[in-house]
Amino acid sequence: MAEKRRTFDPEFREGVVRIVTEDGKPVAEVAKDLASPWPAECPGPPGRDGAGRRER
Incomplete structure (x- = not known):
């Protein structure tokens, strides 16, 4: 079975x-x-805790 490709919004692409x-x-x-x-020492993106690690 083929894997679904990730999609990126135009702003992300422009940033890269x-x-x-x-x-x-x-x-x-x-x-x-x-x-x-995501590095542990960086603040996490939305949806993650402040330490940059996923909540479990």
Whole structure:
């Protein structure tokens, strides 16, 4: 069975392109950063607790 592809909104895509073009980061590095788990020391995105870890 084929896996469903993730979709990203236009703002997210524009942000990724901006990181690559303005900051000069390699595409592979940006992709790796975006695929890695959320760092524990960073405040979490909406839907997560303040420590950046998923609530269990």
